[in-house]
Amino acid sequence: MxxxxxxxxxxxxxxxxxxxxxxxxxxxxxxxxxxxxxxxxxxxxxxxxxxxxxxxxxxxxxxxxxxxxxxxxxxxxxxxxxxxxxxxxxxxxxxxxxxxxxxxxxxxxxxxxxxxxxxxxxxxCSLPAPPVHAEPLLDSEIHVMIKTFDGHHQNRLSVLKNTWTSDISRIEYCSNKEDLSIPTVDLGVGNTERGHCVKTWAIFKRFLNHSGKGAKWLVVADDDTLMSWKRLKQMLEMYDPEEKIIIGERYGFGFGMDGESGYDYPTGGSGMIFSQTAIESLLKTCPSCAADNDPDDMTIGICAVTSGIPIIHEHRLHQARPNDYSPEYLQEPISFHKFTDIDPIFVYYKYLVDFDNHPDTFKTEL
The missing domain is CATH 3.90.550.50 (Spore Coat Polysaccharide Biosynthesis Protein SpsA; Chain A)
Known part of the structure; x- marks a missing residue:
C-alpha cells in the first residue's frame, strides 16, 4: 500500500x-x-x-x-x-x-x-534467482547472531541447534548470561521484556569490533526464528555486500498517502540481514539507542532513513507462522517466526528443508 x-x-x-x-x-x-x-x-x-x-x-x-x-x-x-x-x-x-x-x-x-x-x-508468479555469474556464497562469509536470554537457553536454543543452526560454522548465541554448555555469549547488557534495542546495538558493535572479521553479511534472528540456511545463502548471492543494504520482511510506520512521510523497517522476528557497510553507517548515525527497550527493528528503520540505507523487502522472510499465511503465498520460504501453538521441528522440516538434497532426513529426524 x-x-x-x-x-x-x-x-x-x-x-x-x-x-x-x-x-x-x-x-x-x-x-x-x-x-x-x-x-x-x-x-x-x-x-x-x-x-x-x-x-x-x-x-x-x-x-x-x-x-x-x-x-x-x-x-x-x-x-x-x-x-x-x-x-x-x-x-x-x-x-x-x-x-x-x-x-x-x-x-x-x-x-x-x-x-x-x-x-x-x-x-x-516467479521466484528470484541469483545471476548466472554469481559466485556461491561461502558459509564463512555469513555471520549469524541469535538474540536470546537465559530463560530461553534450554528450550528455544535446543530447537535451533537441532534444526537450522546445527551446521552453521559462524554463529553466536547472544544472551545476558554466559552458558558454556551451549555456548552463549554475554553481551554485557541486561535483558528487556520488549524492544531489545540495546541488545541489538550490542550485537552490531560486537560484530564490527570482535566477531565479524571476514564476514560479508550479518544475520540477526530471534531465538524462536526458523530459517532455511540454503535458501538464505541463495538469496544473498543476488546482492552486493559492498553496498549499504538491509534485507528483511519490510514493514512501515506513519506513512502518508503521498509516500513522503513515515519509514520502512525490517521486522525483527523474520530475520534481519545487514551488509557490514550498512552496520557501520547505522552506528555512525545512531551510536546508541534512545532507550534500552526501544523497538530495535523500528529504530533500525529510523536510522536507515537518516543514513540513506535502503530496506529491501524479501517476501520469503516471514514474521509469523506458516498457518498465518495463505498457502499460495508460501513459495520457497526462507524463515518463519514464533513457536506458539506449533511443533517447530515439524514446521522446519515441512517448509524449510529441501528433500531433494536430503531424501532421508525427514524419516530420520522425525
Whole structure:
C-alpha cells in the first residue's frame, strides 16, 4: 500500500488499464488483449490471483486496475495518513480500494497465475534467482547472531541447534548470561521484556569490533526464528555486500498517502540481514539507542532513513507462522517466526528443508 498508492498518485497520465506486479513476475503482454476485449473501458475492474477468501491479490502474480479505479485512487486526500503500521501491502491496498469505491477483487487464476499455468496468463508468479555469474556464497562469509536470554537457553536454543543452526560454522548465541554448555555469549547488557534495542546495538558493535572479521553479511534472528540456511545463502548471492543494504520482511510506520512521510523497517522476528557497510553507517548515525527497550527493528528503520540505507523487502522472510499465511503465498520460504501453538521441528522440516538434497532426513529426524 505505502508504495503502490504513492506511485499511482505520481502518474503523469492515466492509461485505460494498469498492471501492477513484482520485479520478479513473468509478464506475457500478448495475452492482455484477450482479457480486455470484452470489457468496457468504464467498467470497474480489480482482478488478480486472490488470497484469503480471494479478496486481495498475490503480488507476484500481478493484478490489473481499470481507469475508473485509478481515478478513484487519485482523488484521495494526499495529506491523509495511513493509520499506524503498514504491514501487509496487498491486503491494505485492497482494503483502501474497497473503502473508497466499494470494489472487491475478482479472483482470476487463469489470467494472473501461480501454480497452474495457462495460455491465457498475463502475469505469472516467479521466484528470484541469483545471476548466472554469481559466485556461491561461502558459509564463512555469513555471520549469524541469535538474540536470546537465559530463560530461553534450554528450550528455544535446543530447537535451533537441532534444526537450522546445527551446521552453521559462524554463529553466536547472544544472551545476558554466559552458558558454556551451549555456548552463549554475554553481551554485557541486561535483558528487556520488549524492544531489545540495546541488545541489538550490542550485537552490531560486537560484530564490527570482535566477531565479524571476514564476514560479508550479518544475520540477526530471534531465538524462536526458523530459517532455511540454503535458501538464505541463495538469496544473498543476488546482492552486493559492498553496498549499504538491509534485507528483511519490510514493514512501515506513519506513512502518508503521498509516500513522503513515515519509514520502512525490517521486522525483527523474520530475520534481519545487514551488509557490514550498512552496520557501520547505522552506528555512525545512531551510536546508541534512545532507550534500552526501544523497538530495535523500528529504530533500525529510523536510522536507515537518516543514513540513506535502503530496506529491501524479501517476501520469503516471514514474521509469523506458516498457518498465518495463505498457502499460495508460501513459495520457497526462507524463515518463519514464533513457536506458539506449533511443533517447530515439524514446521522446519515441512517448509524449510529441501528433500531433494536430503531424501532421508525427514524419516530420520522425525
Amino acid at each position: 505505502w508504495t503502490m498508492v504513492p506511485a499511482i498518485l505520481k502518474f503523469s497520465n492515466i492509461s485505460d488499464w494498469t498492471i501492477i506486479a513484482e520485479d520478479i513476475s513473468d509478464i506475457n503482454i500478448g495475452s492482455f488483449g484477450n482479457f480486455v476485449e470484452n470489457r468496457l473501458l468504464n467498467t470497474v475492474v480489480f482482478s488478480g490471483f486472490g488470497l484469503q477468501d480471494r479478496e486481495y491479490p498475490l503480488l507476484s502474480a500481478g493484478f490489473i486496475l481499470s481507469r475508473s479505479v485509478i481515478e478513484t485512487i487519485r482523488k484521495v486526500d494526499r495529506n491523509e495518513r495511513w493509520s499506524g503500521f503498514a504491514i501487509d501491502a496487498k491486503y491494505e491496498f485492497s482494503l483502501l480500494i474497497h473503502k473508497w469505491n466499494n470494489v472487491i477483487m475478482e479472483h482470476n487464476p487463469t489470467v494472473f497465475c501461480c501454480g497452474d499455468i495457462f495460455d491465457t496468463c498475463i502475469v505469472t
